[in-house]
Amino acid sequence: MTEPVLEIRKLSKSFGALRASRDINLTLLPGEIHALIGPNGAGKSTLIKQIAGNMAPDAGEIRFLGRDVTALDTVGRARMGLGRSFQISSVIAEFTVLQNVVLALQGARGTSYHLFRAVLKDREMTATARAAAGRVGLDDRLAVRAQDLSHGERRKLEIAMALALAPRAFLLDEPMAGMGAEGAAEMTRLLDRLRHEAPILLVEHDMDAVFSLADRISVLDYGEIIASGTVEEIRADPVVRRAYLGDDAEAI
């Protein structure tokens, strides 16, 4: 049995009377894409925040690479190799694509306290950054500022920044959000290749993408994992059809 890269055990979080996470158990295995789906308000964002280290759980444990990281903050988890993308693009607006990716690189390498070296004159660094940008298809947009990118390009930049960390696991929060059909298809192909780099915990609303990419799917509803299994199992699961897929179930 392979050791999970990321493991969540009995995670709970409440806001007053609202139980946003109830006893959540979840694993991410090497080489897989594990999709997390669920209706709006099911507690996906809360869960992502706890995994990324932005929010402390009330109870439970998060293990990453075999280590208990529940008490570790965002920075610590990022340094261990948790590559995260945000639901709403979160990049450095005034920086160019290249600067954004270089920033991620220097974060991974811990070179942020070099005061006197010109960062963009470092050949090896910029080459690596170019390569990461190339992987997501932004190689001809390196000198463009993030604020001038299209929405889809910003989504790709997010992925490139996560990639530059040389992560041990990806935590991708709706990478297809707001993308057209073509963009979503392109992103799907990209993520398909990424899984060989590191496993992906994928939160996504685009069901086409989820069903074509995911090795496993977990369904979150009212803060609880109501079903977990392969694509076929989830498609067939009556509880899921009722709770989540609802009227759309016919279309699937």
Add this chain to the structure above:
Amino acid sequence: MTTILFIEQVLNGLQFGVMLFLMAAGLTLVFGVMGLINLAHGALYMVGAFAAASVAAATGSFLLGLIASLAAAAMAGAIVEIVVIRRLYRRDHLDQVLATFALILIFSEGTRWLFGSFPLYLDIPEALSGPVTLPGGIDYPLYRLFIIAVGLAVAGFLFWLIARTRLGIRIRAGEADREMIAALGVDISKLYTLVFALGAALAGMAGALVGAIQSVEVGMGEPVLILAFVTIIIGGIGSIKGAFVGALLVGLIDTLGRTLLPIAFGTVMEASAATTVGSALASMLIYILMAGVLIARPQGLFGAAA
């Protein structure tokens, strides 16, 4: 002897504290409702004091002077809000700080141009001058007791205003959500002008009341402004209750520290050194308190957690 001194100093601290509250309340209200940091609040304090001193000198009536201070500061506040401040609500804090710093320069130099560099004096009215004997045989200036009473009354009025009146509901709604208050059909720019003028009037009144025990001069509002900032950091930004508790803490600690620390050091070292060390340390006490609050509770004693 020491008990009397102590009680006197407690009363002085209280008097200082309630005046600080009048300053801090306006600042924190303006920040809470409009999200604006206003360095020129001290200038409004000065405007109030100058208005009181000149009207009292012309009419011989302290009461008219006090009314003039309220009116002048409120008017200056409203004008400044309409001409400059309302352009700043959507700007970042840096712009707000710079623009209100510019207003200080304009107000200070303008006042100096009008009134000259020499301080004015505002006399304590006949009826309130002289000492009064408190229970326990302590002689204490009646006017300072009057200031404490006025300050506490204004504090009560403010709490009532915010908790019980329609204006208060709008102010609280404005703190919570600007769009919501616009949806309620309230003319938001009028509300902002009103809140700013209210804060200005409080500052102006404080300036007039303190002006009668200190001299009325250009720049008099600035030390008070800094202490009001310390007060707000301690009490929590946007909270009237925090401003009240913070102001009393700052007033008491600062006043008592200045008297008691040199005495305390006097018991372990020779007198002149004790005075030096004691007063130097006393001047830092409230900042040390502020540092402690920043470490233990960065949002302030009554501030909402971030």
Add this chain to the structure above:
Amino acid sequence: MRRETIINAGLAAGLLAIPLWAHVTGEIFTITLATRVAILALAAVGLNLALGLGGLVSFGHAAYFGLGGYAMGILAFHAQTYDPIFTWPFVFEGTKQMLVIWAVALVASGLAAALIGMLTLHTSGAYFIMATLAFGQMFYYLFVSWPKYGGEDGMAIYVRNDFPGLNTLDPIQLFVICYALLMAGLFVSWRIARSPFGLALQAARQNAERVETVGIRPFRIRLAAFVISGMITGLAGALMADLNRFVGPTMFSWHTSGEIMVLVILGGVARLYGPVAGAALFVLLEHWLGGVSDYWLAFVGALLLLVVLFARGGLIGSLAGREVAHD
């Protein structure tokens, strides 16, 4: 060449050429004005690092300026009165050597910035502004109530301090020292702006959460920047004390903090030479308007208000266009 680069070169050359010309024609006062520009610009270069690159609106940089000044004042005061500062583990009578004074100024202002930064950098927005302002003012009251070093009156240092191989009493030689340090300060901030550290600092200003997710701690980056910023401003304080041969608590006053910030804004926030342009403009205004009216600061206030409301880029921004340099 970019337009801003040309403007920068012009400013650097002009600030050097004018006092040299004044030296030839014997206009000592012009040299003193230029020295003042160089020193104020250096103070603002320090603040610009925190404010421009890091977005840290410190309204308490007078603390470092004042500490630099008093480092000079205290060391020279003991040297001129032959009253040792301490006698253990060795006797130290103070010093008149600028190099030693600068080192002490850098250390003192750096330590203060580290302490104040650690207390305030966890806060943001209005809190940060108010807290830095208040801590700055704390030093003001501390030195006002410290009679040994002049209290409210400050102290005069009768003879200017020495620099090896130069005659510091000669205005042009003092100017050259200050100009060289300004250039050094500009060089440091130019290198920092394009370094990995500068990249992280600017990123933290725009999006701290993103910076955390790539494994960089914004707090530490900001703290380091704050300390370097305070040290540069502290060095400027030591120079200003030497130029005036006087230190007083007004160096610590929050008006000083405001003025240093005004220099940055008038010149252009986050522009490398913004502080130089701002300081030159400020000193010229002070000189010209000060001659016209006693209330010249009101005009500075009006100008500042106009710049804030209508010309955010400051002087260099209006001349060089909106784009901020990103090589």
